[in-house]
Amino acid sequence: MIVERAKYDDLEEILDLQKLSYISEAQLYDDNSIEPLKQTINNIKEEFRNGIILKIHYDGQGIIGSIRATKSNDIILIKKLIVHPDFQDRGIGKKLLKYIERYYLSLYSNIEFNLFTGYKSSKNLYLYKKCGYEEFKLEKISEKISFIHLKKKIISNI
Numbered sequence: 001m002i003v004e005r006a007k008y009d010d011l012e013e014i015l016d017l018q019k020l021s022y023i024s025e026a027q028l029y030d031d032n033s034i035e036p037l038k039q040t041i042n043n044i045k046e047e048f049r050n051g052i053i054l055k056i057h058y059d060g061q062g063i064i065g066s067i068r069a070t071k072s073n074d075i076i077l078i079k080k081l082i083v084h085p086d087f088q089d090r091g092i093g094k095k096l097l098k099y100i101e102r103y104y105l106s107l108y109s110n111i112e113f114n115l116f117t118g119y120k121s122s123k124n125l126y127l128y129k130k131c132g133y134e135e136f137k138l139e140k141i142s143e144k145i146s147f148i149h150l151k152k153k154i155i156s157n158i
Contacts, residue, residue: 002056006053008048010055011041013062013063014044015041015044017063019037021036022034022036022037051069053068054068054103061087064084065082067080067099071104075113075114076114078100078114094127094130097128097131105156110155112151112152113151115151116139117148118145118146133150134150134152
């Protein structure tokens, strides 16, 4: 498995993977209108221009995972950590999270990473907490969905 920066030509494949990966989240909340399922190619192109998108691919399988992030002041907002359903529970999400952290830590010495996930998304919460993220806010989005926001502060010696 190889992790590298996504290219512009990868965006459609990443968007297709995102929609496949978020079906289980939509089912968990009984809501097919969640943003990751409605996102357009133009939206992901904008994310590509304004941040970083990493991908992970596997021999003959194409892209099986991806993660996105943007920087605002001293905060890195991690968005849409996705792993193909057939490849989940193999450490791929953890690997992508570590790669995005290392990328930003190679550029900045004092940084905070923020991310969020649905309050029912126990597998996601387990992963993030295992990787050192701590809850700091609960945000109600709709009658069905609330997000748990998590953060991780890292000071490195560049």
